Amino acid sequence: MTATALYTDLSGYYDLMCADIDYREQSDYVRRLHELLGNGGKHYLDLACGTGPHIRHFIDFGYQASGVDINQPMLDIAQSRCAEAHFSQQDMSALQLHEEMDLISCFLYSIHYNQSIARLTECIQSVYRALKPGGMFCFNAVDKDQIDNRPGIKRNITYNNSDFCFQSGWYYSGSGEQQALQLRIEKTTNGITEQWRDQHSMVAISFAQLTELLTPLFEVHRLSHDYQRITPWQNQSGNAFFVAIKH
Numbered sequence: 041m042t043a044t045a046l047y048t049d050l051s052g053y054y055d056l057m058c059a060d061i062d063y064r065e066q067s068d069y070v071r072r073l074h075e076l077l078g079n080g081g082k083h084y085l086d087l088a089c090g091t092g093p094h095i096r097h098f099i100d101f102g103y104q105a106s107g108v109d110i111n112q113p114m115l116d117i118a119q120s121r122c123a124e125a126h127f128s129q130q131d132m133s134a135l136q137l138h139e140e141m142d143l144i145s146c147f148l149y150s151i152h153y154n155q156s157i158a159r160l161t162e163c164i165q166s167v168y169r170a171l172k173p174g175g176m177f178c179f180n181a182v183d184k185d186q187i188d189n190r191p192g193i194k195r196n197i198t199y200n201n202s203d204f205c206f207q208s209g210w211y212y213s214g215s216g217e218q219q220a221l222q223l224r225i226e227k228t229t230n231g232i233t234e235q236w237r238d239q240h241s242m243v244a245i246s247f248a249q250l251t252e253l254l255t256p257l258f259e260v261h262r263l264s265h266d267y268q269r270i271t272p273w274q275n276q277s278g279n280a281f282f283v284a285i286k287h
C-alpha cells in the first residue's frame with residue numbers, strides 16, 4: 041500500500057491546505073446532477089474521501105453516506121467529522137462493498153490516484169458492480185494532453201501563530217501513462233521555516249481514452265468544470281466533470 045506524506049504524517053494540515061475549496065458548492069452541484077440524472081436513491085459513497093467534507097454535506101442533504109480512502113489518518117479525521125457515516129480503508133481500484141450504491145463520487149481529481157490505466161479500468165469496473173441500476177458515478181479529471189507544467193499557484197494562510205504557504209501543480213512529461221502532482225508546504229513559526237515536498241504519481245489519460253473506458257458500461261456526460269452551472273464540456277479546457285450513469 042502506498043502512503044504519501046500529505047495524507048499520513050501531514051493529514052492534520054490537509055483541511056488547512058483546502059481551506060479555500062468550496063465543498064458545499066461542489067456537493068450541491070453533485071446533488072443537483074443526481075436529482076436530474078440519478079435513480080432517486082439515497083445511498084452515497086465518496087471514493088478517496090480524505091477528511092470527509094463532501095460526506096458531511098451529503099449527510100446534511102439526507103443521504104445515507106459512506107467513504108473509502110487508502111490512508112487511515114485521513115479516515116480518522118473523516119470519522120470525527122461525520123459520526124453517522126461508515127468508513128473503510130480500501131484501495132479504490134479493488135473496491136468491495138456490502139451494499140449497492142445509488143451515487144458514487146470521487147472529487148479533487150483523486151480518480152487519478154489509480155496508478156495506471158489497468159488500475160483505473162479495475163476501479164471503473166468495481167464502481168460499476170457497486171452501483172444499483174441507474175446509479176451514478178461522477179468525478180473530475182484532467183486531460184494529460186492539456187496539462188500545464190508550470191508551478192501551481194501559491195496560497196498563504198495564517199493559522200495558530202504560523203504562516204503556511206501551499207503550492208501544488210501537475211507535471212506530465214508528454215509520454216507514458218504517469219503524471220505527477222507536485223506539492224510544497226512551508227510553515228514559518230517565529231522566523232523558523234520548515235518545508236515539506238511531496239510528489240504523487242498518478243495516472244495520465246486523455247479524455248478520449250477515459251470516455252472509451254466508461255462507454256461500454258455507462259451513459260457518459262462530460263460537463264464543463266464549473267460547479268455553479270451544469271453545462272456540457274466544449275473541448276476548450278483540460279479539466280472536466282464526468283458523470284456516468286450505469287446502463
Ligand SMILES: C[S@@+](CC[C@H](N)C(=O)[O-])C[C@H]1O[C@@H](n2cnc3c(N)ncnc32)[C@H](O)[C@@H]1O
Binds near residue numbers: 146154
Ligand atoms: C486530494 S485528496 C482528496 C480528498 C477529498 N476527496 C477532497 O476532495 O478533499 C486525495 C485522497 O485520495 C486518497 N487516495 C490516494 N490513493 C488512493 C487509492 N488508491 N484508493 C483510495 N484512496 C486513495 C488519499 O489518501 C487522499 O485522502
